[in-house]
Amino acid sequence: MSGIDSSAPPSPDSALLVNFSVHSLPSTKDAALRRTERGRWLMIVVLLVCAAPVVASYFTYFVLRPQARTNYSELIVPAHPLPASLALVDLAGTPVASLSLRGQWLVVVVSGGACDSRCERYLWLQRQLHEALGADKDRVDKVWLIDDASAPRRETLAAIAAIDDARGTFAPTTVLHADRAVLGGWLAPAPGHSLEDHLYLVDPRGDWMLRVPVDPDPARLKRDIDKLLRASAGWDRAGR
Helix, strand or coil: CCCCCCCCCCCHHHCCCCCCCCCCCCCHHHHHHHHHHHHHHHHHHHHHHHHHHHHHHHHHHHCCCCCCCCCCCEEEEEEEECCCCCCEEECCCCEECHHHHCCCEEEEEEECCCCCHHHHHHHHHHHHHHHHCHHHHHHEEEEEEECCCCCCCHHHHHHHCCEECCCEECCCCEEEEECHHHHHHHCCCCCCCCHHHCEEEECCCCEEEEECCCCCCHHHHHHHHHHHHHHCCCCCCCCC
């Protein structure tokens, strides 16, 4: 019939289609990774803030000095941290945690229990330096690390515990047997020398940071120690 459109009605499939863009939801795994990454960076920032006073004090005294190098002993860069694996035993045979040495500046002597003439001289120098520090001596401990299985002689132990009638008893020296192999991974002699040839200065964090020359000049060595104590006065306190 005229006037009537005989064509088929439009199919629903041909109707205008509305496209929806479906955006994927955030992955919980990705979110966890981002949180972990933020936490890691936050931890690094906290560690840097905590270490900043120590690093700044050393950097100021040993790097940014306007004149030529003033330290007598050799600065160890980077400093060597005290290994938790260092096996220590006291004279009674009781194991001692190496990390218990942290908290004080240490002047360290290394030798066998027989303690030759150099060892005796170093133990004497260690004690004299400690006494010469005056009010600051409570911030410094004397440590003798015996790197073999031999027992120290009674005469040597008596000498480092000697009594000065005018001033009382000297502060005790910490005497410990140490595993030489692990000890050699923390402290190190200058080329051509052995561990026993030096004194070693360790900071309160347990980092070995100065190696003293062989047969040192006491006055120049004391200036090094005085310098370290001044540099660390803002963050180091006496006692552990």
